[in-house]
Amino acid sequence: MPSRKTTILVAGALAAGLSSPRRVANAAPQSTPRESARSTGAPTESNSPAPEFSAADSELRDFVERFSTDRAALSRRYPVEQSPERIARLKPFYDDWKGQLARTSFEPLGVEGRIDHVLLRHQLDYELRLLEREEGWLRETAPLLPFVPRILALNDARLRMETLEPAAAASTLDKLASDVTATARKPVEANRASKLAAFRAQEELASLKQVLQSWYDFYAGYDPVFTWWALAPYKKVVSALDGYRSSLRENVLGIQPKGGGDEPIVGTPIGREALVADLASEMIPYTPEDLLAVADREFAWCEAEMKKASREMGFGENAQAALEKVKTLYVEPGKQPDLIRDLAREAEAYVEQNDLVTVPPLAKEVWRMQMMSPERQKVNPFFTGGEVISVSFPTDTMDHDDKLMSLRGNNVHFARATVFHELIPGHHLQGFMNARYNAHRRAFRTPFWGEGWALYWEMLLWDRGFQKTPENRVGMLFWRMHRAARIIFSLSFHLGEMSPQDCIDFLVDRGGHERANATAEVRRSFNGSYPPLYQLAYMMGGLQFRALHEELVGSGRMTNREFHDAVLRGGTMPVEMVRARLTKQILARDHRASWKFAGPLRQGYGGQGPLKAAK
Numbered sequence: 319m320p321s322r323k324t325t326i327l328v329a330g331a332l333a334a335g336l337s338s339p340r341r342v343a344n345a346a347p348q349s350t351p352r353e354s355a356r357s358t359g360a361p362t363e364s365n366s367p368a369p370e371f372s373a374a375d376s377e378l379r380d381f382v383e384r385f386s387t388d389r390a391a392l393s394r395r396y397p398v399e400q401s402p403e404r405i406a407r408l409k410p411f412y413d414d415w416k417g418q419l420a421r422t423s424f425e426p427l428g429v430e431g432r433i434d435h436v437l438l439r440h441q442l443d444y445e446l447r448l449l450e451r452e453e454g455w456l457r458e459t460a461p462l463l464p465f466v467p468r469i470l471a472l473n474d475a476r477l478r479m480e481t482l483e484p485a486a487a488a489s490t491l492d493k494l495a496s497d498v499t500a501t502a503r504k505p506v507e508a509n510r511a512s513k514l515a516a517f518r519a520q521e522e523l524a525s526l527k528q529v530l531q532s533w534y535d536f537y538a539g540y541d542p543v544f545t546w547w548a549l550a551p552y553k554k555v556v557s558a559l560d561g562y563r564s565s566l567r568e569n570v571l572g573i574q575p576k577g578g579g580d581e582p583i584v585g586t587p588i589g590r591e592a593l594v595a596d597l598a599s600e601m602i603p604y605t606p607e608d609l610l611a612v613a614d615r616e617f618a619w620c621e622a623e624m625k626k627a628s629r630e631m632g633f634g635e636n637a638q639a640a641l642e643k644v645k646t647l648y649v650e651p652g653k654q655p656d657l658i659r660d661l662a663r664e665a666e667a668y669v670e671q672n673d674l675v676t677v678p679p680l681a682k683e684v685w686r687m688q689m690m691s692p693e694r695q696k697v698n699p700f701f702t703g704g705e706v707i708s709v710s711f712p713t714d715t716m717d718h719d720d721k722l723m724s725l726r727g728n729n730v731h732f733a734r735a736t737v738f739h740e741l742i743p744g745h746h747l748q749g750f751m752n753a754r755y756n757a758h759r760r761a762f763r764t765p766f767w768g769e770g771w772a773l774y775w776e777m778l779l780w781d782r783g784f785q786k787t788p789e790n791r792v793g794m795l796f797w798r799m800h801r802a803a804r805i806i807f808s809l810s811f812h813l814g815e816m817s818p819q820d821c822i823d824f825l826v827d828r829g830g831h832e833r834a835n836a837t838a839e840v841r842r843s844f845n846g847s848y849p850p851l852y853q854l855a856y857m858m859g860g861l862q863f864r865a866l867h868e869e870l871v872g873s874g875r876m877t878n879r880e881f882h883d884a885v886l887r888g889g890t891m892p893v894e895m896v897r898a899r900l901t902k903q904i905l906a907r908d909h910r911a912s913w914k915f916a917g918p919l920r921q922g923y924g925g926q927g928p929l930k931a932a933k
């Protein structure tokens with residue numbers, strides 16, 4: 319089964335539970351810079367953040383942290399995603415927390431406590447809906463996998479620590495082997511819906527094999543009677559599962575056997591209704607069609623700016639030629655680490671000299687660099703960031719074409735536009751602050767905050783003239799256009815209007831991508847490890863932060879630095895809640911998203927956008 323948002327959230331919750339930095343972060347008084355300079359003599363953190371936003375206490379801090387820790391414990395106890403026991407346990411767990419939340423008295427809560435209350439309610443509703451969605455997917459694959467409950471039951475009994483009867487277990491395995499083989503012989507219709515179900519079924523078969531193996535390994539060798547009975551029928555089941563999986567892949571899905579080319583990109587479109595529900599969870603009060611109109615508008619802006627840069631570079635209206643030229647401006651092999659380091663230091667100096675955000679000296683000190691393996695570059699053609707920036711650059715073992723493509727995709731100007739997105743003030747600074755202020759809010763982690771913030775800095779730096787040359791601008795615009803393109807292709811895919819192949823063609827034809835990079839991007843988007851709204855969260859979150867910046871800094875109510883520090887210290891959450899914090903809204907208990915951040919939209923969208931024009 320593909321992992322979805324749950325997995326990402328659980329990982330975050332685990333990290334929060336294990337490091338538990340809350341007390342420490344909370345106990346550390348916020349010294350003013352003058353004080354800290356006096357006490358340490360260090361010329362660091364030169365300006366103070368606005369004290370009223372310095373990680374203010376939420377009354378629900380412990381409550382939220384306990385929720386995350388409990389859920390992480392349950393996820394470890396019920397590790398198999400498709401197990402009915404897991405679903406049967408998580409539903410009442412979330413319902414129970416909803417009940418607890420309902421019994422909390424809301425009126426005495428302050429701004430921060432009310433925000434956590436609203437966030438947790440949204441989170442619980444989202445989790446319950448996600449469980450229902452997963453159940454729906456399991457129902458669709460059930461006719462192809464009628465034997466699954468019996469495999470899961472074996473493992474669930476082990477997790478309950480029930481005493482095993484080796485002879486009975488062997489009979490169950492033997493019967494399973496013949497049932498799997500019999501199921502594999504049944505013909506499967508080859509329409510689109512059944513292909514999607516078959517794709518998920520073959521993924522489920524792969525994970526079931528692992529479940530069965532962990533069950534078998536628990537006893538094998540430790541219980542000689544078990545091995546005597548179970549070894550032979552266990553091998554039969556494994557071979558039947560393998561055979562069935564290959565048959566689904568080759569005969570129904572048309573996938574070449576191992577070594578015969580790349581895995582196809584199938585993915586699961588979630589449909590309009592689920593998109594609308596997910597948008598509500600993220601507090602985005604727009605329809606998918608509205609968001610496509612926003613993407614259309616942003617895309618058009620990028621294309622116009624690209625043309626301006628193209629003219630300045632001497633390519634006239636031929637922006638494609640200007641882009642091609644920029645792609646040839648890469649450093650010599652071996653020099654990429656130096657380039658990335660210098661670009662990172664340039665961005666750090668820029669935000670500090672312009673007094674845009676507080677950068678703790680430790681944050682600058684601890685980030686590190688590593689080189690990305692050729693294998694990882696197949697799914698991550700560009701660098702990735704956080705505390706460690708992984709640098710994508712060709713290696714000596716790559717095919718000649720791959721080398722050239724990687725050089726072109728990692729040219730100087732593309733890199734200059736996004737090194738700060740990955741490090742400071744982007745993902746590294748976010749992660750650094752998240753772990754130190756309001757860490758309990760990692761339970762509410764969302765790409766609208768995570769990617770939205772990083773993209774917002776690309777917009778802000780553009781507006782402030784960080785770009786020095788037309789080539790710099792082409793680099794920045796390439797990415798910005800890419801974020802608009804992500805909205806278009808990911809929404810269109812989930813609405814059932816574009817296939818993965820359409821998405822790849824769109825990125826190449828309209829987004830100026832190298833084909834292999836476009837394929838990697840689409841694969842990454844739909845292979846199940848990203849939640850459906852992830853790709854549109856960049857630009858939508860970015861536009862939210864930008865609108866909020868205009869509201870608070872543009873109006874003179876906050877300085878740049880106060881604003882950015884306040885966002886980072888508040889912790890991760892949908893941006894509408896960031897706005898509630900910074901404007902000190904006294905939220906109502908049943909708060910619903912209403913903030914229209916995206917500016918004017920063209921009415922009656924539905925046919926003129928780049929998506930339709932591309933076809």
Ligand SMILES: [Zn+2]
Nearest residue numbers: 739745769772
């Ligand atoms: Zn990012």
